[in-house]
Amino acid sequence: MTEAQPVGETVIELDESLYPKDAIYGAAYVFIDRCYVHLDRPAPGRVSVRLRPKANVTVASADLAGELENELLGQAWRRLLVDENRRLVETVTTQALAGAAGPPGLDELLEMDLDAEAFDDPLGIAISWEEKYKKRPPKPEGE
Amino acid sequence: MQLARLGSRPKRPENLLPVRHRKVGDAILLTTQFGDWVFVSDAELAELMAGKLEPGSSLEARLREKKFLLDSLDAGALADRVRRKKSFLRHGPNLHVLVVTLRCNATCVYCHASRAPMDRVDTDMSRDTAEKCVDLALRSTAPRITIEFQGGEPLANFPVVQHAIEYALTKNRAYGKELEFTMVSNLSLLDDERLDYLVKHKVQICTSIDGPAALHDKQRVLAGGSAFSQAARWIRAINQRYVDLGLDPTLYHVEALITVTRAALDQPRQIVDTYLELGCRALFLRPLDPFGFASETGHKIEYERRSYLDFYREAVDYMLEKNAAGSEILERYASIFLTKILTDDDPNFLDIRSPCGAGIGQLAYNYDGSVFTCDEGRMLHEMGDDLFLLGRAGEAKYRELMTHDTVRAMLAASNLDAQPDCVSCTYAAYCGICPVHNYETQGSLHGRMRESDWCRVHKGIQDYLFEKLARGEGSVVETLKRWTTARERTHFLQQCASS
């Protein structure tokens, strides 16, 4: 699945029916502090991930490719687990948040925008947390 | 191995709960998701995997006694047990780490991005900031909270430690919480007057001892003297104060922490002996954290986790010998795991629970009032990464911090029911993972346990403990059981009349 590329660069082509798109994004994200990452669609149903190591990175491209493959598997499996165990995971999360936060005080109730709360996304599923808080998405090639 | 021998997909006897198995020494360990466990032989496992369980057999009796059979389950009792084990979910953060300064008078090989030289008074927490941090801590829904003073070296900003203690005692009259104070210090800036204050205000004192004097002094360099002799002198003086107060020295004594570096690995017995000589009854053999030191230092002091686990086994074997010979000393990792394995309690150790205590179990307050999910998250901030920053004391509201997206993400990431590998691990009922560690070593909050040093250490320690339980030597099992009984140090609880 790994193609021969210019020295230091790794391209991995993936079958979209095996790896959900969000798992590919999640796994590619893990590399953006070490590599420039480019996603492409070389053919229908195929996604390619190109990792181009940044100047100070000395990791061998085979290791980067291996790490990406392992990370992809982990991310894809974790998504399945979250789906399978959704009730259990959500129950624990809700209990933990309710236990830690406690009931709102009167001033908070007055300030609360109930419409916004009602459509809250407690597990942060809608937006990737990394996307929201830290790393900026990789720049497209050539920019 | 079993699958190959059977040549077919295993099936489970109808009456058997889902189990996970692992070869531990010569025995095979079975566990359930509720934390019940039993040892079976190879032949017995093969029988179970073929879907057979002979009614009236000794295996059936053992499985019934150990609550592995569906018809032996009492649903009500099981629900109570799960509730009890997860009771930490009912409350917010009980540990509040106040970094009152980054200044430190010692230079340690493993330390740390989060230390500043003694002239950097700009890294001292102000009284006003300390008050804001205490205000936030007291808002916690936990009925009992511990305020832990750390640094740098907290004695370098002692007036603010005093102010925070007095302010917390006064404010707590309105909250009526069970309140405790602890301080982690190298003790070298202690004097009799400060000690009088700390003893009078029932502040538990904790220090660092990295092993025998030569090792300790090599790793923790103190200008103008031996760090070990300073710490040892004060440990003895503080322990004597407790004796003078009529407190039981087996319960009340200075606690010490070790940082296990590569140089420590060939001295397991000497380290245990040093702790015993100093009157310390507990050793927490934590491996090096990947946070806080420069990578070039890391190369000198880091090690393979396999070597660490050999060290761990030798040190704990020696502690067990010492216990059999009448000295009392325990290993904290073992004590945490054994409490989960052998009892219906959970010690609520924030790094070994599911989900972990990031935000919902602890908060760390930096000298400037910035608030983090935990002290490890704060250390990453000192290395230039603000991922675990939640807000600022005095600005952020308590409930905002608890429901912060980062806290939610860490809750989800440390829930073992959603973690590949952990979800099917024999040790899942007793274990926990660390999103900060995952992030620092593998780039995501979730990490990959199969390749993680964190997992390697936890698995290795639990293998060791279950091997001991499988072997079943009387005096060893007796000591391991004793390590699960936590005695309450009530003297350190602040008297407080709520108004």
Ligand code: SF4
């Ligand atoms: S993130 Fe790690 S260090 Fe922080 S509370 Fe969780 S387990 Fe502990």
Ligand code: SF4
């Ligand atoms: S961290 Fe490792 S030992 Fe612990 S539950 Fe997960 S896989 Fe098992």
